[in-house]
Amino acid sequence: MERLWRGALPPVLILALWETSARTGAMTYASLSYPSAIVRAGANALLDGSLLLSTWQTCQAALLGLALGSAIGVLLGSALGLSNIAQRAAGPTFDAMRAVPSVALMPLSLLLLGWGLAMEVSVIAYSCCWPVMIATSAAVRGVEPRLLEVADALELTPLARLWKIVLPAAFARIGVGVRIALGIALVVAVTIEIAVNPRGLGYALVLAQQSLKPDLMFGQILWLAAIGFALNAVLSMADTVRGAP
């Protein structure tokens, strides 16, 4: 408890200093605002529903993109992990594709799909599929060989073998890839919204900045941090659940 107190002391002091210097007029923050104004602006945006709407839009795109990207990643990763031929034939292609920064695809997907959810999801899915593909391929290669012999001895069909043995055995390690992809999904979603797509938290940030509302902008950044923190907490919870039989 005492250690917690000591850890909280520096940020509390900084916030207090920031607040009093702004209130007393000792300093003026034209583009930085100050703590109480930031909290007020954030609370207002939360109450009038605008913050929740943009949060929904960003999370919708991020989670849809993550789901689509993970599905593609598991599919590609399984193929690469199960077949040496696929690995040799397609591995270099995927390595080259992976090297393209996903945000560089924004202009292309904008041209193809226009503004809106679809273009955002497509770029997020592209970014998310690689870590999942790599994790899946490694996980599938690492499946206990004895289990594959059991599948052989029971004459399971290739599909049953994949679905009943390989993927469940690889599940935990695929989860690591999905976790990495989730972080990427959120970053890419906000980036796309800031750069080109007029929706979601990223666009709201740009609007607040351009209409000279630094208090609202800081409020939104704090909100984003809270979302990231919450997602991480949910994932580590999923981790502990997975640890049990």
Next chain:
Amino acid sequence: MTLIGGDVADQSEGVAATATPALRLRGVCARFGAAVNRPVLDRVSFDVCPGEFLCIVGPSGCGKTTLLRLLAGLMKPSAGTLEFEGSAIRGPSRARAIVFQDYANALLPWRTVEGNIALALEGAGVSREGRAERVCGLVKKMGLETAARQYPQQLSGGMQQRVQIARCLAQQPRVMLMDEPFGALDAITRQILQDELLALAAEQGVTVVFITHDLEEAIYLGDRVIVLAANPGRIAETIDVRLPRPRNQLTTREAPQFLAHRHRLFGLLQGH
């Protein structure tokens, strides 16, 4: 009926009169990699009769496990032929179940005991209702009632091996191939499972090929014991056990014939 090493042509004549054996090996060789000039198995030939309990003993490195993997169809021989009920073994078959020594690796850790047993039935395309019924029966038969809804890692080694045997029985195999199944278990659990296995094999009329490095276990369980020699793996001796059944952990092991076999096998494994 019993055939040992050497010339392939001679041996085939010896069994011409008998019925189709469950398993037939002729001149089987196995080697790992082309560069290795010394084979793991060198011209191994023998037959296994339907319903027979055959034990194979030998020092480590004599190719016991390789032999079993060949019989399961998990591996192909570099020379020679393997037949199952008169037709060549081309790959794994549900009719030939294999019980691995490392039960912890062979069971699916994300499935319960029931789920693990059901896997064999799913492989065979049994309907959901049929599966539930047969799993229930096997759980009872193997004494797994209290563990049915537990996960393998929550069970003792003996119980886990019971689950693996139950899964193999679910395949309704005609041959059970067992690779040192009790090697990792404590002495008491091993004796209990030995007796359960003998009762099961007798009841199901299933043919068993049982690999062990424990020569007393081989004599206790087997109708016949094949002794393999190492480098290269080949048949050193075949012994007809001819001890009365049902066998008993005390009286069978004290029988003069048991001790005679034990002396003989001990000598063979020492290299005399």
